[in-house]
Amino acid sequence: EVQLLESGGTLVQPxxxxxLSCGVSGFVFSDxxxxxxxxxxxxxxxxxxxxxxxxxxxxxxxxxxGRFVISRDNSKDTVDLQMxxxxxxxxxxxxxxxxxxxxxxxxxxxxWGQGTMVTVSS
Amino acid sequence: SYELTQPPSVSVSPGQTVNxxxxxxxxxxxxxxxxxxxxxxxxxxIIYQDSKRPSGIPERFxxxxxxxxxxxxxSVTQAMDEADYYCQTWAGGTAVVFGGGTRLTVL
Numbered sequence: 001e002v003q004l005l006e007s008g009g010t011l012v013q014p015x016x017x018x019x020l021s022c023g024v025s026g027f028v029f030s031d032x033x034x035x036x037x038x039x040x041x042x043x044x045x046x047x048x049x050x051x052x053x054x055x056x057x058x059x060x061x062x063x064x065x066g067r068f069v070i071s072r073d074n075s076k077d078t079v080d081l082q083m084x085x086x087x088x089x090x091x092x093x094x095x096x097x098x099x100x101x102x103x104x105x106x107x108x109x110x111x112w113g114q115g116t117m118v119t120v121s122s
Numbered sequence: 123s124y125e126l127t128q129p130p131s132v133s134v135s136p137g138q139t140v141n142x143x144x145x146x147x148x149x150x151x152x153x154x155x156x157x158x159x160x161x162x163x164x165x166x167x168i169i170y171q172d173s174k175r176p177s178g179i180p181e182r183f184x185x186x187x188x189x190x191x192x193x194x195x196x197s198v199t200q201a202m203d204e205a206d207y208y209c210q211t212w213a214g215g216t217a218v219v220f221g222g223g224t225r226l227t228v229l
Binding site for chain 2: 035046047057
């Protein structure tokens with residue numbers, strides 16, 4: 001069974017930092033490019049960052065570039081999101097999601113975690 | 123930056139067909155996909171590569187993509203289809219773009 005389990009979400013003060021982690025099982029992690037996608041309360045889905053299957057390239061939403069860093073460890077089947085200088089607008093449920101690099105779903109996110117809530121507030 | 127535009131909401135009567143549009147500049151030149159998201163649940167891929175359904179997705183869900191518009195169609199709509207629907211594509215090959223989402227209400 002494919003499983004993606006995010007962790008690390010919590011209440012953090014504005015200006016603070018937080019590291020989210022997503023551990024996976026049930027599939028070959030190195031076959032998947034991974035991304036973080038968030039949904040703020042009452043808002044739509046927003047792509048945050050992505051990383052290739054072997055970790056050699058990372059991509060970021062333009063509005064978040066410089067504050068967030070995505071990384072992965074294929075030996076541990078984990079993908080992380082380091083979030084710095086957090087703002088109230090970063091309050092959201094953060095999902096990790098995967099794209100099969102073999103092209104099975106033509107670069108669509110066919111696997112998703114259940115999400116972890118990040119609240120930025122004083 | 124590339125944008126995808128969806129109507130905020132649509133409504134349909136049970137058993138009828140509903141179409142949800144997603145507009146973007148020359149969207150038909152890219153692959154579009156669609157996700158269904160219900161409150162408290164993770165998004166589910168329902169359409170990829172413009173019109174293909176992953177295994178387990180009912181045939182009631184179909185889609186097309188041409189010109190500037192991708193369209194998701196749900197036929198014989200059921201109460202369980204009430205959800206938010208998001209279109210998505212890639213811009214420049216490295217940036218993911220989601221539409222704003224459409225709330226489907228089954229009246």
